[in-house]
Each structure stands twice: as C-alpha cells, then as structure tokens.
Amino acid sequence: MTAARFGFPQPWLSVALFIVWQFLADGVTGASVVMGLILGIVIPQITRQFWPDSPRMQKPWVLVRYLVVVLYDIVVASVTVTILILSPRQPRSAFVSYPLKLEHPLGITILASTISLTPGTVSADVSDDGTLLLIHALDVDDDAELIRSIHQRYEKPLLEMFR
Amino acid sequence: MESLPFVAELIISALLVSGGFFSLVGALGLSRLPDFYARLHGPTKATTLGVGSVVIASMMYFTLKTGEVAIAEVLVTLFLFLTAPVSANILAKAAMHQQVKCMKDTRGQPWSQ
Numbered sequence: 001m002t003a004a005r006f007g008f009p010q011p012w013l014s015v016a017l018f019i020v021w022q023f024l025a026d027g028v029t030g031a032s033v034v035m036g037l038i039l040g041i042v043i044p045q046i047t048r049q050f051w052p053d054s055p056r057m058q059k060p061w062v063l064v065r066y067l068v069v070v071l072y073d074i075v076v077a078s079v080t081v082t083i084l085i086l087s088p089r090q091p092r093s094a095f096v097s098y099p100l101k102l103e104h105p106l107g108i109t110i111l112a113s114t115i116s117l118t119p120g121t122v123s124a125d126v127s128d129d130g131t132l133l134l135i136h137a138l139d140v141d142d143d144a145e146l147i148r149s150i151h152q153r154y155e156k157p158l159l160e161m162f163r
Numbered sequence: 164m165e166s167l168p169f170v171a172e173l174i175i176s177a178l179l180v181s182g183g184f185f186s187l188v189g190a191l192g193l194s195r196l197p198d199f200y201a202r203l204h205g206p207t208k209a210t211t212l213g214v215g216s217v218v219i220a221s222m223m224y225f226t227l228k229t230g231e232v233a234i235a236e237v238l239v240t241l242f243l244f245l246t247a248p249v250s251a252n253i254l255a256k257a258a259m260h261q262q263v264k265c266m267k268d269t270r271g272q273p274w275s276q
Contacts (some may be wrong), residue, residue, distance in 0.1 A: 023234050023235060023237060024235070024238060024240045025229075026234075049264055053260065059232065073214060074211050074212060074215070078185060078208060081188075081192070081204065081208055082185065082188045084164055085192040085195060085196070085205075086188065086191075087259035090197060091196065091197070091201060091226050093198070093200065093201055093265065094274070095265075097276075100262075104272055112248065112252065113244070113245075113248035114248075116207055116247065116248030116251045117207065117244060117247065117250075119208040119211065120204065120208075121209075121254060122200070122203050122204060122207060122251050122252075122255060123248070123251075124200075124252065124255035124256065124259065125252075125255065125256055125259065136200045137202075137205070137254065138196075138201055138204045148207065149164055157236060158232075
C-alpha cells in the first residue's frame, strides 16, 4: 500500500457515508454537508486496515438491475415461504454446497447476504479457501436446480461487477 | 388535522396489514418449523417483507402528510438488510459448532467447525 495517507482510500465508501449521513440528518443543510464530508474522509482513513485490498467495482449500473431482481425475488419467495409455513406438510430441507466462482471477498459477502435475505435460503458458512458456500435451503427438491438459479440470478451480475 | 386522500389511506392500510401479516407468519414459522436451521429462516424473512411493507407505508404516510419526502425510513431498510444476514450467518455457524441436530430427512450435512 503506497497510497497517500490523506485522500480517499475508499471512494465508494466515502460517497456512501456522505449520503447515509444526509439521510440521518433528515435533510441536506450546510451543517450536515460539512459533517458528512468530515465523516466521509475520516472513517475510511481509520478503517483502512480492515480493507486489505480496495474493492474495485466495475459497471455500477449493473448494481441497480441487481437490486431490482433481488427485491422482486424477496417478494415472490416471501409468499412461497408463507404458504409453506401455513401448510401442514413438512419442509424438505437440505444443506447445499455452492461452488463459488466469485473470488472477490466483497463480492462473496454480497452474494452470501443476498442468499440470506431472499426467503428459503440462508448462507451458513464459507469454506476457508473461499471456494464453497454452505447454504441451508428450507424447502428444495433439486439441489442442482437451486445452485443453477443462484448462479444465474445473483452470481452472474456480481461477476460482472467484481472482476 | 388534515386527512389524506382516500386512495392513499387505502394503500397505506393495505401495506400495514400485509406487513403485520408477514411478521406474524415469520413468528409462526419460528415456533412451528421442525429444526433449528429451518427456524432460522423465520426471523430473516419476516424482517424483509414484513418490515419492508411497514416502512413503505410509513414513507407514504409522512410524505403525504408533511409534503416533504420522508427518507429516514430508507435507512431503516438499509441497516436491516445489512444486519439480518450477518446475524443469521453467525447463528448458523454457532449451531454447526454446537452440532445442533437437524431433522432426519435433511439432505446434505452441515460442515464440522
């Protein structure tokens, strides 16, 4: 790391912190802009040791499409899980090992969080070498089909963003 | 007190009811599902759709009532989406470490920790 001691080691983090602070301050005012700028500069500096390699996100517009897909899936799958909980039959649970193609730690984190947020699947663990993701599926018939759909819907767009 | 247009009230009420419904189902799942790993799905799910509906209802209500766009609710959603998967993940890891039994027809194995 030869980056300057000052400046923005994590430009996206700085932008995110600035925007979140404007939300928290409930309206954009002079004071909130100044405070947001201070936080956006100071917090990435303090936490830079926790980010071993800066995440390079490419094609940020893919993220918008990704979020839309995830929100849609949350709604659809919530209804599915609701029906399952209210129906008397036993769910067919399974532990599924998902082979990761993503290598970027932040990409894997986002994928694991997405899997946990969409109903019916919880990501339980990542193998030490970062090649397998253990998923607990609440009710699934075909493990291969689950892996295929996760790859198609979530991992592909993430692969575009994190190379 | 100025009242909201009827259609807005209708939508807000519908969102609140569905939010309550999904939260209730999440709680039901927590008590009804057969093993620890299955019960883990309840809280992470109820939060997503149940709280999502309530948050949208709240945003609509305060935006229409005060005339300013209510954005603080976006943060509620953001923080929830950041924390729920992490807690679910930690709970699952703890369960695997304790070798919690899963129901007998579960396919696949949890990893040893």
